[in-house]
Amino acid sequence: MSSKPEVPRGFRDFPPEVMELRLKVINTVRNIFEINDFPPMDTPSIEYWETLAGKYGPEAENKLIWRFKDPFSEKEYALRYDLTVPLARYVASHPELQLPFKRHQISYVWRHEEPQRGRYREFLQADIDTVGSKFVESDAEIINTMSLVLEELGLDDFIVKINHRKILYIIFEKRLGSNVTSVLRAIDKLDKIGIDGVILELQKIGLDESSINWIINLISNRDSIDNLENIKKNLVEFDFSLEDPLNELIEFREFLAHRKHIVFDLSLVRGLDYYTGIIFEISLEKGSPGSIAGGGRYDNLIKMFKGSDLPATGGSLGIERIFDVLEERNITSKFKKKNKVFIITLNEDSYKYAWNFSYELRTRGIKTEIDLMRRNVDKQKKKGASENILFHVYIGKKEKEGRYITIVERDTGKRLELPYDKAIDYILIQLKER
Amino acid sequence: MSSKPEVPRGFRDFPPEVMELRLKVINTVRNIFEINDFPPMDTPSIEYWETLAGKYGPEAENKLIWRFKDPFSEKEYALRYDLTVPLARYVASHPELQLPFKRHQISYVWRHEEPQRGRYREFLQADIDTVGSKFVESDAEIINTMSLVLEELGLDDFIVKINHRKILYIIFEKRLGSNVTSVLRAIDKLDKIGIDGVILELQKIGLDESSINWIINLISNRDSIDNLENIKKNLVEFDFSLEDPLNELIEFREFLAHRKHIVFDLSLVRGLDYYTGIIFEISLEKGSPGSIAGGGRYDNLIKMFKGSDLPATGGSLGIERIFDVLEERNITSKFKKKNKVFIITLNEDSYKYAWNFSYELRTRGIKTEIDLMRRNVDKQKKKGASENILFHVYIGKKEKEGRYITIVERDTGKRLELPYDKAIDYILIQLKER
Numbered sequence: 116m117s118s119k120p121e122v123p124r125g126f127r128d129f130p131p132e133v134m135e136l137r138l139k140v141i142n143t144v145r146n147i148f149e150i151n152d153f154p155p156m157d158t159p160s161i162e163y164w165e166t167l168a169g170k171y172g173p174e175a176e177n178k179l180i181w182r183f184k185d186p187f188s189e190k191e192y193a194l195r196y197d198l199t200v201p202l203a204r205y206v207a208s209h210p211e212l213q214l215p216f217k218r219h220q221i222s223y224v225w226r227h228e229e230p231q232r233g234r235y236r237e238f239l240q241a242d243i244d245t246v247g248s249k250f251v252e253s254d255a256e257i258i259n260t261m262s263l264v265l266e267e268l269g270l271d272d273f274i275v276k277i278n279h280r281k282i283l284y285i286i287f288e289k290r291l292g293s294n295v296t297s298v299l300r301a302i303d304k305l306d307k308i309g310i311d312g313v314i315l316e317l318q319k320i321g322l323d324e325s326s327i328n329w330i331i332n333l334i335s336n337r338d339s340i341d342n343l344e345n346i347k348k349n350l351v352e353f354d355f356s357l358e359d360p361l362n363e364l365i366e367f368r369e370f371l372a373h374r375k376h377i378v379f380d381l382s383l384v385r386g387l388d389y390y391t392g393i394i395f396e397i398s399l400e401k402g403s404p405g406s407i408a409g410g411g412r413y414d415n416l417i418k419m420f421k422g423s424d425l426p427a428t429g430g431s432l433g434i435e436r437i438f439d440v441l442e443e444r445n446i447t448s449k450f451k452k453k454n455k456v457f458i459i460t461l462n463e464d465s466y467k468y469a470w471n472f473s474y475e476l477r478t479r480g481i482k483t484e485i486d487l488m489r490r491n492v493d494k495q496k497k498k499g500a501s502e503n504i505l506f507h508v509y510i511g512k513k514e515k516e517g518r519y520i521t522i523v524e525r526d527t528g529k530r531l532e533l534p535y536d537k538a539i540d541y542i543l544i545q546l547k548e549r
Numbered sequence: 550m551s552s553k554p555e556v557p558r559g560f561r562d563f564p565p566e567v568m569e570l571r572l573k574v575i576n577t578v579r580n581i582f583e584i585n586d587f588p589p590m591d592t593p594s595i596e597y598w599e600t601l602a603g604k605y606g607p608e609a610e611n612k613l614i615w616r617f618k619d620p621f622s623e624k625e626y627a628l629r630y631d632l633t634v635p636l637a638r639y640v641a642s643h644p645e646l647q648l649p650f651k652r653h654q655i656s657y658v659w660r661h662e663e664p665q666r667g668r669y670r671e672f673l674q675a676d677i678d679t680v681g682s683k684f685v686e687s688d689a690e691i692i693n694t695m696s697l698v699l700e701e702l703g704l705d706d707f708i709v710k711i712n713h714r715k716i717l718y719i720i721f722e723k724r725l726g727s728n729v730t731s732v733l734r735a736i737d738k739l740d741k742i743g744i745d746g747v748i749l750e751l752q753k754i755g756l757d758e759s760s761i762n763w764i765i766n767l768i769s770n771r772d773s774i775d776n777l778e779n780i781k782k783n784l785v786e787f788d789f790s791l792e793d794p795l796n797e798l799i800e801f802r803e804f805l806a807h808r809k810h811i812v813f814d815l816s817l818v819r820g821l822d823y824y825t826g827i828i829f830e831i832s833l834e835k836g837s838p839g840s841i842a843g844g845g846r847y848d849n850l851i852k853m854f855k856g857s858d859l860p861a862t863g864g865s866l867g868i869e870r871i872f873d874v875l876e877e878r879n880i881t882s883k884f885k886k887k888n889k890v891f892i893i894t895l896n897e898d899s900y901k902y903a904w905n906f907s908y909e910l911r912t913r914g915i916k917t918e919i920d921l922m923r924r925n926v927d928k929q930k931k932k933g934a935s936e937n938i939l940f941h942v943y944i945g946k947k948e949k950e951g952r953y954i955t956i957v958e959r960d961t962g963k964r965l966e967l968p969y970d971k972a973i974d975y976i977l978i979q980l981k982e983r
Binding site for chain 1: 585854
């Protein structure tokens with residue numbers, strides 16, 4: 116009769132102690148997005164298959180998208196795979212939208228990956244995008260906003276790598292003639308497989324040693340963005356058409372805040388095919404490698420739905436990764452404030468009095484816990500040891516008869532006896548001051 | 550090449566102006582839940598089919614649950630259908646949990662309904678539940694919390710109907726002998742089909758006129774909860790075993806706040822099979838009928854997973870319905886505060902100065918919009934007429950050269966010229982005071 120219940124493989128329950136932290140981080144991120152003029156939006160968890168088809172490449176399409184048939188209509192659906200294609204679908208089908216259309220979205224996406232540490236089949240994405248502006252300040256605004264989020268979360272050791280999609284294309288086309296896509300794909304793996312791995316990949320493609328050395332030398336260019344003028348001078352000598360993207364980068368730089376965190380990195384490719392201009396990737400200096408945010412300009416994606424061009428730029432914050440890093444670094448404490456009152460009833464007779472007091476606190480917005488199991492004092496005290504509790508309130512016969520309240524501050528042990536109404540005011544003031 | 554993009558039928562996009570309101574309502578609800586000691590939790594959007602099977606009755610199982618096969622493993626999955634069964638699954642598989650286990654959950658659920666006004670295939674549920682306490686104060690806490698939520702949202706005209714599952718069972722078993730379930734099912738439709746509809750249904754079951762009159766008379770009992778003692782006296786005369794559930798209701802009453810909103814209503818059945826004790830339903834007096842929240846005690850559900858009893862009680866808030874009512878009543882304005890600064894650049898030369906000022910405001914947490922299209926002043930002003938804007942900031946040559954800022958309060962037209970730093974402080978203070 117009783118079936119063994121299990122959470123599906125690759126999926127997670129978030130019990131209260133985890134979910135509280137997640138919500139605080141989500142709200143922090145959301146708040147910074149809103150301050151930077153990216154208001155919230157949401158799209159359905161489910162899209163028609165035809166909306167996603169042809170957008171993410173063969174691996175996603177054949178393996179990673181959760182795709183299924185409606186048993187009643189034979190209509191094909193898929194679970195949301197990212198937040199960018201639904202945005203493109205929305206913008207393309209709403210020609211009345213005022214441009215630029217800016218929004219943030221923090222929603223779940225689903226991928227049919229083999230579950231492993233830090234990789235789940237359902238996870239949150241947090242995206243900001245600006246549709247309709249071709250100007251570099253809209254690219255800069257994405258990066259400035261991501262930087263403000265990381266600062267607000269206490270992750271100050273971030274490095275933003277920037278590049279321009281067109282630079283490597285132009286260079287490789289001139290130097291190699293063919294093979295450009297395979298070479299870019301090899302370089303894109305740098306973070307995963309290291310420089311030796313990239314060399315191996317380039318050998319496989321069939322490049323000669325001098326070409327390989329030349330490429331490795333080229334992509335080892337990581338330079339301060341203050342040097343963009345010099346870089347430009349060198350590159351334009353190689354090919355004149357490199358002037359445009361480099362001018363764009365130089366103009367873009369003027370709108371960037373946090374400039375000391377930002378480097379120009381020719382090895383930055385970003386896998387996704389749809390990028391067309393300035394691209395970026397953010398990682399942390401300390402701790403495990405890999406990017407924590409990334410994005411760029413994709414002026415052609417919306418055309419796939421709409422038939423006409425609409426410039427767009429955006430970025431995605433790896434919010435699941437951020438939860439992990441905050442835990443690793445033990446800086447979750449700033450999100451775990453003591454803000455709760457725990458009521459201990461000393462005898463049965465005073466239970467109704469204590470209940471009313473707890474209700475009174477709650478109507479004033481004070482988070483309050485009271486025993487629901489009619490347990491004895493020792494057991495209540497044991498329960499009241501949990502970490503977010505600021506005050507213990509003791510209510511017994513004496514308190515009930517005298518209409519007062521005994522309050523003990525948990526950290527200091529400081530004990531106060533206050534009349535009923537004064538007790539509420541006292542707690543309110545104490546909570547506000549922290 | 551361009552496919553016609555569509556949002557799937559029965560699903561919704563939430564553009565920023567809608568999503569902003571939804572988030573504010575969600576956060577208000579969440580906050581009251583937390584204050585009342587129901588911390589947040591989340592479960593996966595997807596469950597194994599076997600977890601949901603046999604829990605919701607044949608209609609849900611055959612028609613309403615979004616059920617699908619994993620193409621790679623033949624494993625059967627289903628989209629979350631409600632928040633109660635996942636909670637039961639979680640509790641049953643975590644025997645280490647401290648009791649009572651309390652949580653709230655605000656998450657999407659999916660139902661394969663025929664889409665119609667106010668009914669969608671993906672919608673939010675907002676639940677609170679307490680697992681592990683058999684005491685009536687845990688039932689009362691659910692209703693008190695729901696009432697506080699409605700008050701906080703400005704929906705003061707709520708009526709809570711309460712009943713006890715066992716009362717009607719005991720009465721009908723004694724009077725009718727058989728047919729109890731069909732009679733209850735007929736009564737459950739009262740809100741939808743009216744009293745005449747219920748009479749018709751009872752005739753179909755084959756009851757004689759005197760039984761039908763007797764039933765209609767019985768369920769027309771809607772009485773103040775202050776009269777529970779009288780009701781008890783009458784009913785216990787009819788059958789002595791009615792004393793227990795009525796005593797339970799009387800004890801429960803002592804823990805209820807908002808008592809003037811609460812009535813005892815013998816016609817309240819609540820369709821779901823799993824309820825075992827006190828049940829409730831909340832509706833609004835004004836506007837369209839139908840319930841806005843409901844719930845009750847379900848002491849047997851967790852046993853379906855665990856094999857042993859675990860008492861539980863909970864409630865669900867119809868949060869989609871609440872969004873609609875708030876719009877209908879035009880009380881969304883309390884959630885739409887003016888809190889944004891809009892920057893108007895008077896000429897190209899001062900754009901960088903304006904950009905820096907906007908960034909400065911954002912680092913101070915002030916929601917700020919600046920043009921990303923390099924538009925002329927008239928077009929900027931047109932855009933700056935949107936409703937949440939509190940201040941227009943004008944920045945031109947004069948402002949740049951004198952390092953000051955011109956601020957215009959949108960409501961009053963009040964105009965101020967302030968030095969750069971003072972301008973930021975002024976805006977901060979004005980925002981705090983509203």
